[in-house]
Amino acid sequence: MDLNTVAEVRDARTHSGWLPGDAWLGGGTYLFSEPQPHLRRLIDLSRTGWTPLKWLPGGDLEIAATCTIAQLVRFTGRTLFTQCCHAFLASFKIWNMATVGGNLCNSLPAGPMISLTAALDGSCLLWSPTGEQRRLPVAEFVTGAGENALREGELLRSITLPAAALARRTAFRQASLYGLGRSGVLVIGTHDVDGSLQLTVTASTTRPILVRFPLPPGGAELATAIDAAVPDNAWFDDIHGLPEWRKHMTLRLAEEIRNELT
Template structure:
């Protein structure tokens, strides 16, 4: 879709001053998908030259916000990464343009990159135009449906996945009202070598919900903990699923994950 209100496109490498009507441009799959009448200028990140993925000392994985879904899929080939990439249910054109950072910054409940990075203890690195930086977990970055902690002019630079999280066993479950529909429920479980289990709930909730169980737990205790962790108003409600259905499926899939990992 043409954005006929945009009068200028700037190079992010030389951009210094944020003003009303500005927007960061990564892959553009969201920006160009619908009218954006409030926009006047786009700040293009495509020439920043950020390495899409790189292993850090100690075995952590740093994912640049400009890393595309296709690059993530080709580079890692890990089961959980592939499962979350396929959760997009998107064409190859979207895979080659949509970015990991864009998925997080849109902060939609069904965003599978939110699911992936939240489940693997992802840490967001945020940059401001003043040069200030701050870091916070993905679970704190997304605060609601389409909402996050980004301040005016602030940029998501990268997401780092710690080595310990990458070494965990994983289990993945997803549900939709339609065969090829948007995720209505997406639940990921991980288990450490010490036996502790982590559960991450997305898509069915307005923000990522993460629970940690340091010891094996039974079905009743597990379900009770999950129900306590999700406030009634946190179950998402839209055309892709009623809150009651999302809650029921979340509890069901979470139990499947508990059984598989324990």
């Protein structure tokens, strides 16, 4: 879609300050999908030269915000990464343009990169227009449906996944009302060598919900903990599923994951 209110596209390496009506441009799969009448200028990140993915000392994985879905799949080959990438239900054209950072910044409940990075205890590195930096866990970065912790002009630079989380066993469950529909429920479980279990609930809730157990819980304990962790107003409600259905399926899939991992 043409953005006929945009008067200028600037290279992110040389742009001189943040102005009202500016927007960071990564892959553009969302920006160009619908009208953006409030935008006047795009700050293009495509020439920043950030390494899409790299291993850090100690085994942590750094994912640049500009890393595409296709690059993520090719680099890791890990089952959970592939499962989350396929949760897009998108064509290869989208895979080669859509970015991990863009998915987080859109902050939609069904964003599978939110599911992936939250489940693996990812942290976001944020850059302000004045050069200041701060870090937030992914589970705190996304604050609601289409809402996040970004301040005016702030940029998501990268997401780091700790080595300890990458070493865990994982289980993935997804449900949709339609065969090729948007995720209505997405639950990821991770099981650590110390016996602890973590469940990450997304798509059915307005923001990522993490539920941790020091030891594998029983079925009743699991259901009680999820019920306590998710406020009634946090179950998402749209054409892709009623809150009651989302809650029912979350509990059902969480129990399947508990059985698989323990």
